[in-house]
Amino acid sequence: MNDLIMKRKKLLSLLLAIFLIVLPFSVIASPIHSPTWGFTLDLPDDYDYIDGDGRDRFSFRSHDGAVLDLVVYSGRTSPYSSLETMAQDVQARLRGSGDHSFFDYRNKKAVIIELIFTLNNTQMSGWGLGIELNSSDANPLMLLALAYGPAWRQDLQVLHLSVLDSIAPAIEDRLFPGPITEFSYPRRNRVLMPIWGLGANAWFFTEDEEAAQALIEREFAILRRYADSPMWKEAWIRYYHAIYRDSYDRLANVAFIIERAFNVPALEERDFASTILEWIQSFTYERSFEDSDFLNLVSAVLDGRGDCDNLSMLMAIILNKANIPAAIMVSRDYSHAMALADLDGIGARFEIGGIRWLVAETTANVPIGLIAADMSDPQGWIGIIFPF
Numbered sequence: 114m115n116d117l118i119m120k121r122k123k124l125l126s127l128l129l130a131i132f133l134i135v136l137p138f139s140v141i142a143s144p145i146h147s148p149t150w151g152f153t154l155d156l157p158d159d160y161d162y163i164d165g166d167g168r169d170r171f172s173f174r175s176h177d178g179a180v181l182d183l184v185v186y187s188g189r190t191s192p193y194s195s196l197e198t199m200a201q202d203v204q205a206r207l208r209g210s211g212d213h214s215f216f217d218y219r220n221k222k223a224v225i226i227e228l229i230f231t232l233n234n235t236q237m238s239g240w241g242l243g244i245e246l247n248s249s250d251a252n253p254l255m256l257l258a259l260a261y262g263p264a265w266r267q268d269l270q271v272l273h274l275s276v277l278d279s280i281a282p283a284i285e286d287r288l289f290p291g292p293i294t295e296f297s298y299p300r301r302n303r304v305l306m307p308i309w310g311l312g313a314n315a316w317f318f319t320e321d322e323e324a325a326q327a328l329i330e331r332e333f334a335i336l337r338r339y340a341d342s343p344m345w346k347e348a349w350i351r352y353y354h355a356i357y358r359d360s361y362d363r364l365a366n367v368a369f370i371i372e373r374a375f376n377v378p379a380l381e382e383r384d385f386a387s388t389i390l391e392w393i394q395s396f397t398y399e400r401s402f403e404d405s406d407f408l409n410l411v412s413a414v415l416d417g418r419g420d421c422d423n424l425s426m427l428m429a430i431i432l433n434k435a436n437i438p439a440a441i442m443v444s445r446d447y448s449h450a451m452a453l454a455d456l457d458g459i460g461a462r463f464e465i466g467g468i469r470w471l472v473a474e475t476t477a478n479v480p481i482g483l484i485a486a487d488m489s490d491p492q493g494w495i496g497i498i499f500p501f
Contacts, residue, residue, distance in 0.1 A: 144354070152281060367414055371389070429454075
């Protein structure tokens, strides 16, 4: 009887939260976009613009001394006829002792350059990324990004790799794993694997789980750097943006299979979202207090397990793939995360970016639109919108 009373009280608190007046909160920390050349870049928020012309040359420096230099070599004005000559010249100019390796990134030629050189009597180290922005053999348009810092600051290496991995050479690349991750975990072999609780299989690359988890742990190491910083909110947003970008294409086929399983014949958008939510709520709730405490989304859908933030992001990706705008909100105060969807009907809402999003609790068996009354203060949440 006591259990029943407690359940009713909890449900009542959830229902009461629907009628709270919810004020808007803002989204911050947007990636940098070049309207001239089309590439985007998602830097940690403490990287300051220190030099450049705002078009072809850019230089940034973090508060810890990490540097990022970007140059676009455009067509006929470029001193380089190919990516190979550019990589060789970079090493020659820096008198560097590092190596370089060529690879393909989404049908674009690319090169990773190990940077070991001396600048102003200081030993420097880091990594460079060169990538063709078009496919012209005669006059290739190329982006060169050099991320480096004092060699004795080995803790900066994770920043260098993350910054380079955040580069999307074109708008359409924003929803695919970054170039550093693709170089480290090239996706070559596809396998069919069972989706948890669905009785259906989806295509994945054999490297997807390992690659996705490696990115999460790398980005979590960066997130921890900003735990006590005034920029901790921006750091959280960048962390979730990086995971979303890396996960989106890895879940492309599984999202299609899920939509076909749950949305044929077609449901109303809210009914479809509710069905997806019920499926995700049936996952085993699991937390790990080691490392990132964020299970990659490929493992989540294969094993049927996860916690609030990865399950909320999973729901957001599935809905976005189905052309239902979705986002997430996360809270350090409440140690919680929830999915958000742009849907009609009654329910608790939080406003982000001019949209009054409906909440979705992924770790408790409650209908869409409900939030616990003791978690309904918008000041306790950070809203995160993703491209789709």
